[in-house]
Amino acid sequence: MRIDIITVLPKLLEGPFADSILKRAIDKDLVDIHVHDLRTYGMGKHRQVDDYQFGGGAGMVMMIEPIETLINALKSEREYDEVIFMTPDGEVFDQSTANSLSLQKNLILLCGHYKGIDERIRETLITKEISIGDYVLSGGELAAAVVTDAVVRLIPGVLNNETSALSDSFQDDLLSPPVYTRPSDYKGLKVPEVLLSGDFNRIDAWRQEQAEQRTKTRRPDIWNKKSELKD
Numbered sequence: 378m379r380i381d382i383i384t385v386l387p388k389l390l391e392g393p394f395a396d397s398i399l400k401r402a403i404d405k406d407l408v409d410i411h412v413h414d415l416r417t418y419g420m421g422k423h424r425q426v427d428d429y430q431f432g433g434g435a436g437m438v439m440m441i442e443p444i445e446t447l448i449n450a451l452k453s454e455r456e457y458d459e460v461i462f463m464t465p466d467g468e469v470f471d472q473s474t475a476n477s478l479s480l481q482k483n484l485i486l487l488c489g490h491y492k493g494i495d496e497r498i499r500e501t502l503i504t505k506e507i508s509i510g511d512y513v514l515s516g517g518e519l520a521a522a523v524v525t526d527a528v529v530r531l532i533p534g535v536l537n538n539e540t541s542a543l544s545d546s547f548q549d550d551l552l553s554p555p556v557y558t559r560p561s562d563y564k565g566l567k568v569p570e571v572l573l574s575g576d577f578n579r580i581d582a583w584r585q586e587q588a589e590q591r592t593k594t595r596r597p598d599i600w601n602k603k604s605e606l607k608d
């Protein structure tokens with residue numbers, strides 16, 4: 378998979394891909410991540426990428442031309458499955474969107490800044506709009522990093538043990554059960570006996586029950602949606 382990220386703040390995206398699972402995925406050539414500095418395509422001597430909004434009002438708006446030029450340059454090299462704009466008014470990102478994006482070959486993520494982007498970019502170049510939650514970030518970069526992380530870890534071969542993505546919270550619309558490691562007794566705080574029993578049927582049943590209990594109490598919205606689907 379290839380992910381092209383368009384930003385005016387490329388430095389913000391240096392950290393998230395330089396470590397751990399994302400770095401390993403890049404090193405293993407399972408994903409190719411390209412961060413593009415939009416300013417390279419900026420207008421005039423000052424490489425301008427934003428301007429005042431028509432009609433007045435505070436805040437600058439990102440201009441169409443630099444973004445269109447960059448996106449068209451990328452599109453001339455390969456076909457893209459989605460051109461995604463990171464924005465708080467997009468569809469809220471969840472595990473099912475992560476799953477479907479992980480099956481794609483080439484994605485563009487456009488990070489917004491300032492007051493927003495010229496609406497004509499959304500109308501003509503963007504195929505999908507994603508929000509990572511109902512709050513406003515200073516820009517789309519951290520959101521793009523979140524989406525990239527959630528998607529890349531689902532690409533086969535990225536995680537050491539492929540089943541571990543399948544047992545993630547949300548993957549079957551359930552939160553994960555609690556986990557424990559040594560010592561089995563820490564200052565009187567004991568690990569549930571069933572986990573030490575070696576009886577894997579009992580352990581599986583316990584985990585399933587804990588996952589259901591957690592989902593019911595912590596995320597009744599997910600639990601009720603799951604129950605409705607079953608009926």
Ligand code: ADE
Nearest residue numbers: 463464465508509514520
């Ligand atoms: N840009 C600013 N806030 C955002 C959010 N919540 N999700 C995605 N992109 C954003």
